[in-house]
Amino acid sequence: MTHAKILPHEVHITAIRAQGAGGQNVNKVSNAVHLRFDIHASSLPPELKARLLAWSDQRITQEGVIVIKAQEHRSLEMNRADALHRLQALVDQAAHVDRPRKATRPTHGSKVRRLTGKTQRGEIKTLRGRVSD
Template structure:
């Protein structure tokens, strides 16, 4: 069961910046990269989703709980904006479902017997490695 959680666009701060790296005149003149900031603690996400997002050990999440994404893969600002939002939704969707709680299990009777049998065999092998006396 996957929960669909929508991120409100009004909660996201988007700014256009100049991209880094190679690209010549286009990179130097056009602000086509997108800097997306999403404040997790004040967002309208459910509390359990917020906790799991903040618990992620992700370098893109600041100490204040602000998720910072930078999209500069595409040539146009619109494509980079779509890419940044897609990555944000993907990250939120990855923590939307709570992790399953592990049910502790016990080894079966047969497994215990096999373990004891191999321990006995191993013990006999090691006991026979001693000094030979006649």
């Protein structure tokens, strides 16, 4: 499948207060980002939409909305870029289709080598037995 690009007007980004350590700054500055991307309303190809909706990912809601929260960085811009990057990575992962595996058979030489190795090993084991007079 081709590389699907996320259009900026399809993404809804909200600035929220971050959790965790940060002292007074965390209580007064909204640096975390809450990103919402509606799969149904997007311009993605129908096959990709179906693959995303079929995934059992905790970031995808029952209504088909991808929710990503980014609060790793101290600046709002870096968190916004991080959230968009993670959304694009999720879509790219869904767009990747593995090639079907072609079944192969062992060659004649590999079969012969395997069987001669087994017979040699068996002969070694028979020599470990009791010695008769």
